[in-house]
Amino acid sequence: MDTPITIDLYSDTVTKPTPEMRRYMCEAEVGDEQLGEDPTVHRLQDMVAQLLGKEAALYLPSGTMCNQAAYAVHCQPGDEILMDKTAHPLHFESGGPTPLKGILVRPLEGERGVFSAQQLEEGLRKQDRYNPRSRLISVEQTANLGGGRCWPLETIREVCESAHQHGLATHMDGARLLNAVVATGIPAHEYARAFDSLWIDLSKGLGAPVGGVLAGSHEFINEAWRYKQLFGGAMRQAGIIAAAGVYALEHHVERLAEDHQNAQRLARGLAKLPRLFLNPKEVETNIVLFDVTETGLDAAQFVALVKQEVGIRFSAMGPMLVRAVTHLGITEQDIDETIQAVGRLVRGKILAYTGTTGSHTGAY
Known part of the structure; x- marks a missing residue:
């Protein structure tokens, strides 16, 4: 017989909604999310867009879908994403970029999940017809396999500036971004400023049962909606689960x-x-x-x-x-x-x- 788990330190994904969060979910206003008629989903998306200083946001069923939708918007088949060799999308998302859209991933030799602008520039492909096209960088905040390390804000700025100078887009896998915000005291919008897209997870430390929210420009989010539909992420009366995210952002960040x-x-x-x-x-x-x-x-x-x-x-x-x-x-x-x-x-x-x-x- 298996021993019952009494203390679960497996991941922050094992959190369960608090009684207060459950009550809030039960009372949520709902509508058809796929038709854009769910007021609680809209509220959650507006909250995250404001938190991250972006024009718009999109509620998705998982953080993995947030990453994959963003990659699909930014890249075409044969393009390449550069990320640290320990990054979550490289190891724990079933190789998603390649089967979903023919995108390649190039790992960089960072330190505890954090790579430098110099390492990025050394990893960029020469622009010619023989090479994949370096198109996007992806930064994981905090770095999971780096032991929850926070990307320093200055490093983020340098890396993103270098990427933009070379014509690359920038994306943050912000699964634990709010952990970094609380640990450093740096506002989320300051971390987000240099990125063309990013997302936060609701179902880790924030304690909600489902979902992540992807943010960026209006144009980016309109394109991300197409991939949400394609990947099967469009929902119906999703306000019930979105309400948990609203409650978490109001009560579980600090x-x-x-x-x-x-x-x-x-x-x-x-x-x-x-x-x-x-x-x-x-x-x-x-x-x-x-x-x-x-x-x-x-x-x-x-x-x-x-x-x-x-x-x-x-x-x-x-x-x-x-x-x-x-x-x-x-x-x-x-x-x-x-x-x-x-x-x-x-x-x-x-x-x-x-x-x-x-x-x-x-x-x-």
Whole structure:
């Protein structure tokens, strides 16, 4: 029998609507969204457009669809998108740009998910008939596999300026943009200013059950609507789920700071345990990455054992890399229980299970 999950640090996607959000959803005004008649969807789109300083916005069922619709608007078949080698669209969106529109992806060698203007320029294709055409850059804020790292605003400006100088469009995968806003105090519209398109996720730290909102110029959004229709993303009485996004933007943004504090608390606790190594050492937002090499288990084995033994769920993000993500459903008490439970395992059962004798304690 599977052990029930009592503390779920798998991702911030596992959040559930709060009772207050559920009530707000039930009372939402609705209409046919595909016909442009849902007032709550319109309200949500207007809120996001204003938040990001863009002319218009479009509610979509998922962040992945936000990315893919944006890529399809910006690029033609044979064009190329440049993004960091760890970026979410490269690893976790089923290779979408290529089968959906024949778009290629060129990975850049950034550091913890962040690449520089120089690295971008070195990755640009020579413009001739032999090469794919470099057409778009995509920036992930925050960088998931970079441990929730925030792209510095100055780096964003430099990268986007370079892209525009070379005739490329700019897009932000803003799945956790509001985490960066809360962590740095920099307004969302300042991060958004240099981008031709970007989106925010509603179903991660904000705690809504469904959707993301893509923003850009009126012309861009009109074209994005065509791909929303093509990809099967047009909906009917979507105000019920859009209402959750409205509620989240009004009530759940500032509380993201609690997730960051809990992640930092977790990182400090895990760093004191034997055979676990924080990577990176500094936690900026709500993602904690740690290496389990010295436990004698690989990441998948470690995650499975911890879930089976103590009902705590992490996620394996690489052969030896484990991720924990704090969110709306995680309390300070949950963090302390996680540290204690994992500590008992790495000092006892994992040692007995693997026969390892690693002794190094700390973080790098």
